Amino acid sequence: MIKGQCIHQRILKALAKSGHGNKILIADGNYPIMTNANESSEKIYLGFAPNLPLVTDVLESILTVINIEKIEVMEPKEGKTPEIFSEFNKIVGDKLLTTYSRQQFYEMANEEGVTLVINTGDTRTYSNIMLTVGVVS
Secondary structure, eight states, X not given: OXXXXXXXXXXXXXXXXXOTTOEEEXXXXXXXXXXXXXXXXXXXXXXXXXXXXXXXXXXXXXXXTOOEEEEEEEOOSSXXXXXXXXXXXXXXXXXXXXXXXXXXXXXXXXXXXXXXXXEOOOOSTTOXXXXXXXXXX
């Protein structure tokens, strides 16, 4: 039996195939994963209804399965820091969030190293997060 909090077969398979340095994108329901994500990545649509599931739900679950080395997020051009960033910080602890513009984030999401893209039902703006797979400690 699986002991972690993630039990989704395709997500577990994609995580198992991902190695150190590969990236996992957990996207909100508005993120265009067909046009702004590596075309060869495993794409999984989890969005069931508005805010089901949330990006933070998926993040917490995935962190029970893999170690992460780096966390990257999309930041608005102007204005205040999105509220979701404080939630990300609570979940990931001492890991710093590296911010990128929308265009930079899209370019990064299209890179070959992005092996898994998960689309959620999250309706909060800027709730996209990119995880770089770390090594086993």
